[in-house]
Amino acid sequence: MDQLTHFSHRHPLSLVHLHQNHKNENTDEEDEDGHEDGDDIVEEDHHGGQCDMCKERIWSFHLCYYYCKSCDYSLHKFCAEVPEPHHNHPLHPGHRLGYMYPTNCEIKCFVCNLEFKNVGFYYCFNCQEYMDIMCATMSEHKINHPSHPHQLEQMFGLIVSSCIACGDKHEGVFFQCTTCPRFRISVHCALLPAKLLIQEHTNGTSTHSHPLTLAYSFSYLEQEARYLPTCKVCHKSFYSNLWIYKCDKCRYYVHVGCATSKTESFMSIFMTAGSGKTFRNFKEHEQSNLVHCPFNDEGDNLLKRHMCNRKELIGKQHDGEMLNHSSHQHPLVLFDKQTSVDKKSISLHDPMKRTQLLCDGCVKPITTVSFYKCSQYVDEQCCFVLHEWCAKLPFQVKDYVGHPEHTLFLLPKVPSKFLGVFKCAICELPSNGFAYGCTKCEFYVDINCAFIPKEITHDAHPNHLLYKVKSSRECNACRWSRRRWIIDWSIRRWGFHCPTCDFYIHVGCALLLPRMIKHKCDKHPLSLRYEPVENHISEYFCEICEDEFNPWDWFYHCTTCEQSMHTACVPLILQCEQATYAYYDINIYRFLNVKFGETLKIGGHSHRLTFVQGLKSDGRCIKCHQRLRYKMIFKCLECEFALDYECASSLVN
Incomplete structure (x- = not known):
């Protein structure tokens, strides 16, 4: 170990080498075997504290310093190497300067014209002038920082200035490019530090499983390629010239200030110290009927939860019991077994087997028994089926929040609409199921939206109540307004909002996307994701429509197979090209509440037409010549005759 005998100290000083705190941000994060280099996290260490000559700190970028362990005495390397008598100093040429030991008396430096004490200094006996050690070593107080190609010089004294790294204004020591x-x-x-674990720098209020790497810029092109992510701590956007911490493999990005702040972010009043989780802002026992979203699977929905809480409407029924329901011309039979009378089997809804069984009331899958079926179902004369709870719906809804002036009545089919297809006033999706409506005002809602609660909770924003509101805010699930060519802020849509955090999701995104879903393209259940998946290095492509998508919008993902799908594409169990996400640009399958398969006869064509969703192969409408793909259409299964919904309606009416 290098040693130095210095005139300012009675013991020899040893040269101590410091860790280099910074590495190039573009160096590989993994070694040749693909393992992450976990030992690369180097925290700043002040080592010898401050230099006993100039009283300035000894930082890691000084690379080395001299130290006496027995006395805890430290010197910058450049302070230790200044001569005791200095001949011909560039700031005072031609004269001999003698080194003087620190004194408690205040002395004024003739170079910076500032008073100092308790630091070493030089004295010119000819001019009787003083020069503090910081001015004497000024030319040595420079660093080479990897963020900038030029040398940086320390600005002495405490100054107030904006930092070009974080963009904030600081008071303290700065380095400036020469x-x-x-x-x-x-x-x-x-x-x-070049790398850090964010949980160790934020009191655990933010956590991530991988070390974050310091980057000295985040260009707009790079942000655009990552679908314009926001800071994971404060949720604000990034400036291209400011430094960030990032984990590219997880698409996790934070401002340097957010990654290193011991003071919690704006959510701090709701956070448990060190837990990284928000405080619950409600009492569970006081919210006995609180709806927790998302629902478990396709067979679980709001209407089922609501009706099961009203057990007086669901009486004790037995297999085979008959029910005359106003929605259907035939008696309904309660089907409570896997095999019905006459040994005729009815297959439950199963996307893995491409089997579809939708309730004619709520147009949601029937995945379990018991349910009601038409008594003529045995001979395949009528395929009408109802959930048990859909058969026991109340006949009216009073004081509905979206239309409080009139009572809404249960309508098995909306009378003024062709085949009963109407647009729900709440979720804004077309539906041909049961509705609650006011025929006088032509206000209609599907039977799920008729029982929307005033407040819910959601896994995407846990522990905070979300309140039902009508708002023009951007949805945190689908970013709907961001993708529109012209944003009309006057358009207000129903959704759920957290007033504390300004978190907002549309009604459809909150209630129609289950936690788990099955699809024939993957043998495992797919889980709903609210952000990019950890360790998913590749880009995100939907396995159904094969389009690349933004992982900051909600999507379904299988971690086993590493397959992802649009939330709008997953419900489809037929041809892949029926996906509607790219066309309608929304997170919910456009025809989620429409039951296809009905047939009708129109004049001028010899065959019956079937109600289906249009495919690319269906071409154009026979009447209006518009493309039929992604639309509700009627087509002949025996020839190439097809009409869109509006044209078929005009011909029938």
């Missing part, structure tokens, strides 16, 4: 005077970084940012 070539580019506008490049100025605070000592705090200059000492940021």
Whole structure:
């Protein structure tokens, strides 16, 4: 170990080498075997504290310093190497300067014209002038920082300035470029570690499983390629010239200030110290009927939860019991077994087997028994089926929040609409199931939306109540307004909102996307994801429509197979090209509440037409010549005759 005998100290000083705190941000994060280098996290260490000659800190970018362990005495390397008598100093040429030991008396430096005490200094006996050690070693107080190609010089004294690294204004020590005077970084940012674990720097209020790497810019092109992510702590956007911490493999990005702040973010009043979770802002026992979203699977929905809480409407029934329901011309039979009378089997809804069984009331899958079926179902004369709870719906809804002036009545088919297809006033999706409506005002809602609660909770924003509102805010699930060519902020849609955090999701995104879903393209259940998946390095492509998508919008994902799908594409169990996401640009399958399969006869064509969703192969409408793909259409299964919904309606009426 190098040693130095210095005139300022009675013991020999040893040279101590410091860790290099910064590495190039573009170096590989993994070694040749693909393992992450976990030992690369180097935290800042002040080592010898401050230099006993100039009283300035000894930082890691000084690379080395001299130290006496027995006395805890430290010197910058450049302070230790200044001569005791200095001949011909560039700031005072031609004269001999003698080194003087620190004194408690205040002395004024003739170079900076500032008073100092308790630091070493030089004295010119000829001019009787004083020069403090910081001015004497000024030319040595420079660093080479990997964020900038030029050398940075320390600005002495405490100054108030904006830092070009984090964009914030600081009071303290700064380093300035000797070539580019506008490049100025605070000592705090200059000492940021090349890698860190965010939970260790934020009191656990933010957590991530991988070390975050310091990056000295985040260009707009790079942000655009990552679908314009926001900071995972404060949820604000990034400036291209400011530094960030990032984990590219998880698409996890944070501002340097957010990644290193011991003071919690705006959510701090709801956070448990060190837990990284929000405080619950409601009492569970006081919310006995609180709806927790998302629902478990396709067979679970709001109407089922609501009706099961009203057990007086669901009486004790037995297999084979008959029910005369106003929605259907034939008696209904309660089907409570896997095999019905006459040994005729009815297959439950199963996407894995491409079997579809939808309730004619709520148009939701029937995945379990018991349910009601038409008594003529045995001979395949009528395929009418109802959930048990859909058969026991109340006949009216009073004081509905969306239309409080009139009572809404149960309508098995909306009378003024062709085949009963109407647009729900709440979720804004077309439906041909049961409705609650006011025929006088032509206000209609599907039977699920008729029982929307005033408040819910959701896994995407846990522990905070979300309240039903009508708003023009951007949905946190589908970012619907961001994708529109012209944003009309006057358009207000129903959704759920957290007033504390300004978190908002549309009604459809909150209630129509189950936690788990099955699809024939993957043998495992797919889980609903609210952000990019950890360790998913590749881009995200939907396995159904094969389009690339933004992982900051909600999507379904199988971690076993590493397959992802649009939330709008997953419900489809027929041809892949029936996906509607790219066309309608929404997170919910456009025809989620429409039951296809009905047939009708129109004049001028010899065959019956079937109600289906249009495919690319269906071409154009026979009447209006518009493309039929992604639309509700009627087509002949025996020839190439097809009409869109509006044209078929005009011909029948």
